Amino acid sequence: MVERLVETSNPKVIAELETKIAKLDEDKLRMSEKITQNSKPKASMGQIFELLRELLSNPWNIHDKGPLEVKKTILKTAFKAPLAYDRQNGFRNPQVSVIF
Structure with a gap:
């Protein structure tokens, strides 16, 4: 996606790709938080x-x-x-x- 962003000169396409990248970053952060929460043992x-x-x-x-x-x-x-x-x-x- 980043390669497309660099190659594109259309502002609408650039804005759309930036929102997709931002959404993917948010999803990645949310999933990493879930992993850290679920990795804690329930008992010692x-x-x-x-x-x-x-x-x-x-x-x-x-x-x-x-x-x-x-x-x-x-x-x-x-x-x-x-x-x-x-x-x-x-x-x-x-x-x-x-x-x-």
């Missing part, structure tokens, strides 16, 4: 480590007291595959993850 490393230590020491307490998203995450972590269920026999032997 100490909080994450403490939660992980508590989970690995007793996953049932967190599963029992935590929200639904935490329960689903624990189940995905604890088992390699979805739990198999048979109508006559109930749940089959689960494939337990290496962590537990």
